[in-house]
Amino acid sequence: MSNSKNIHAVEGVDSNQHDVHVHDHESCCLSRRGFISGTVAAAVVGTLGGLGLPEMARAAGDDYDYLNANKEYAAKKALHKATYPGPKPIRPAKRMAVVACMDARLDVEDMLGVQTGDAHVIRNAGGVVTEDALRSLVISHHLLNTKEFILIHHTRCGMLAFTDDLLKAGLEGDSKAIELLSKATGRTFVSPNASATSPAEFDAFRGQIEAVDAPKDKLTNVERLHWDVRRGISRIMNHPWIPTKGSDAVTVRGFVYDVDTGLLEEVTYPGSMGSFG
Numbered sequence: 001m002s003n004s005k006n007i008h009a010v011e012g013v014d015s016n017q018h019d020v021h022v023h024d025h026e027s028c029c030l031s032r033r034g035f036i037s038g039t040v041a042a043a044v045v046g047t048l049g050g051l052g053l054p055e056m057a058r059a060a061g062d063d064y065d066y067l068n069a070n071k072e073y074a075a076k077k078a079l080h081k082a083t084y085p086g087p088k089p090i091r092p093a094k095r096m097a098v099v100a101c102m103d104a105r106l107d108v109e110d111m112l113g114v115q116t117g118d119a120h121v122i123r124n125a126g127g128v129v130t131e132d133a134l135r136s137l138v139i140s141h142h143l144l145n146t147k148e149f150i151l152i153h154h155t156r157c158g159m160l161a162f163t164d165d166l167l168k169a170g171l172e173g174d175s176k177a178i179e180l181l182s183k184a185t186g187r188t189f190v191s192p193n194a195s196a197t198s199p200a201e202f203d204a205f206r207g208q209i210e211a212v213d214a215p216k217d218k219l220t221n222v223e224r225l226h227w228d229v230r231r232g233i234s235r236i237m238n239h240p241w242i243p244t245k246g247s248d249a250v251t252v253r254g255f256v257y258d259v260d261t262g263l264l265e266e267v268t269y270p271g272s273m274g275s276f277g
């Protein structure tokens, strides 16, 4: 779909006139291109209208200072309330979407001081902006009104400790790779001895690999983390379906979370992206 078609569809949803004319127009427009049946298009528009999507800008949470909340978290102050809060709107109240590593030492809601209903949290190995993360971010912004994307990598990340080729070789039964992976992780690597086409990539971080859980080192691993955060920001900023200018613009910021202090450190952008290693 081209940008103009996207804008057209959003305007239809956003016009605050979810009447027969809008439904017919959307149904006609979308079905003519063969994307969706008229009945389904009308149902989609009607459902979105029921969510009250027309007002795009909301004051609540727009100026939320999550970095100050993070300092309080690092100082051992509990901000996130863990109990069921009762019914909440579908749209994240603080209009934030976070992409963070799945590492067990990261509690995203706690470290940012956000509550249930405040933010989307997308997690995977590394907090990498993958195709699937982009899918979630596009939906998060265009359908659910988030306007700030926050990328969180962290010190001592396991993604610093291997390469895609090494892991693939180990999974496929290469004896040298099996030995290296066992040594790096301290866990006996049991190879499936099989090839597979999916996942196509593991997205291990570029640069010289190191032992799993190696401490923070500004000259080596922190720089590698910064490289990957910047690549993620770049993927988002250059994506044609994510607006970074104009009234519907999304803000993108990247951080490295220090698992030894609980603090977030912002990554400058633009900057060095690093090389293959």
Ligand SMILES: [Zn+2]
Pocket: 101, 102, 103, 125, 126, 127, 154, 156, 157, 158, 159
């Ligand atoms: Zn990690």
